Amino acid sequence: MSVFLGVDGGGTKTEFVCIDDSGQVVARALTSTTYHLQVGLDEAVRRLAEGLGSVCGQLGVSATDFRYAFFGLPAFGEDAVIDPQLAAACGRLLGHDRYACDNDMVCGWAGSLACADGINLVAGTGSIGYGERQGRKARVGGWGEMFSDEGSAYWIAIQGLNAFTRMSDGRVPIGPLYASFRETLGLANDLDICAKVMGEHGMARDAIAGLAPIVSQAAEAGDLAAVAILDLAGAELASLAGALRARLGFSANEAVPISWSGGVLTKLERVREPFLRQLQTRAPYDLIAPRHGPGVGAGLYAALLASDREHALCAESK
Template sequence: MIVRPYFLGVDGGGTKTEFVCIDAVGSVVARAVTGTTYHLEVGLDEAVIRLEQGIAAICAELGITPAGFGYVFFGLPAYGEDSAIDPQLNAACGRLLGHDRYVSGNDMVCGWAGSLGAEDGINIVAGTGSIGYGEYQGRGARIGGWGEIFGDEGSAYWIAIQGLALFSRMSDGRAPKSLLHGIIIDALALREDLDLCQRIMGPTAMGRGQIAALAGLVSRAAAEGDDAAHDILRSAARELAALAIGLRAVLRFPDGVRVPLSWSGGVLSKEPLVRDAFAAQIEGTGIFELIEPRHAPGYGAALYARKLASIRNNTGRS
């Protein structure tokens, strides 16, 4: 049997895509980053181009061709949610590699595999969007991740939209003005409050990632003592805790079992106000064991690729 010592994990996201390659013992041997591969925003062709760029960068760093990968896991945003696009995206991944030693899946798996080391439990992702994924006794399930139009509760995009909605209410007198109002005006250089409409939805409208970045304005206002902004962050924490509670039921963990629960994504990893409120919500249930993330999602994707290679080898496939 040909020994191919490298395992590539691809962690797609709403803002960037990370490529992490490890060897057989789990040491990182190469990394690369490209732009988002969220095809709903950049289109299928552009998403594939960015995957090609990342694979090429890894191969160049290692001095190999894609044939040198023992296995690859593509964790891609929105994968599994479009029966027309998914086969095209999966086939494109195969063409880029030139072999069939790969699996395409949703990027939520990367967060779970990284945070929990690909072991049974639940991981909540709260980045540009939000979603939960977990596994129990060989069964995997997801919850949330319905997209920014009517879902992704607790995500950076959701927090930003709640903040912008509050700005509109403060602007026309439906809510008292707070620090957040002035912070948004200054950050977006608005001459008039209604200029916000043009900035968000006009000819040069902000993309999904740009809007999600405005969540930082809500966090800043909350940190400076804005109670209304703090309420938005507490609401985000409640929404994310609800994902965990719902997913525990879907995976049918037995009563009385404290389920390992971790997290990934910028909202929970970098925003202490949300994370602390989330932790308080979770600890109050008594049915979870909070686990600090063991690894980043990109490394988790590579770990998962190595795990898939082991499964494939144990089934007797070359």
């Protein structure tokens, strides 16, 4: 049986999915984030090894048996020093060269559109847009949480924390968001939030992103500041889509296939709705609900790359 391995590395978790020739999932495993900027290169590789060992154990095979593997890794393609080290580590884990590495944005596109031309917006822990058109590839956004990742869970959480400080100061009226942050973080004093988030034992990127539901719940309770944050998140993601369609060369009147992935857009209706609404007012799009999750997308992309590689090798031998 030919088995393809897909790895979708995210800011919160990493999913390992194996599919067969028919595209059926035959093994699956989860580990924690492989975001090397947060956990370090060695720990990221250890977690890759953990997930790889799990799916191999389920299938009763060794890593050398995979026909092809694709690793979609967070922040890959953004560091000329770390990227080759990560790629080499993946090769060592597999024990062969039938693999490729790229940014995890590819997994979202490959899953949601089943590797068809079009664009995908990822809004999870971070945010990024990726698409393909007639062999052309492009990305927008995804510059990192320090000064970008608009519309992501991390960004929403940071905007929510900012709104909390404004409410505490009296710069804006206090709404349900204020009490939610106090309760969730167990604050005896509002200023305790500084140590909770930024102190010696403060919160990592994924933990901060995990505060985004506080903003969503506050919006459901009628908090105007929270509603504004989520509306702006949707608008920012729609802006990424507009930049991406232009970069890929779609015409202004062309209905561009578009889908989405990541917890913010798949689970938070109060972000997805303004996102889709903004899209429809800016340019024509063909809205496509995600066909597969990013993990399956990684497996499908591995199968696609295997086919391309085998055709190239066949052509060279003639």
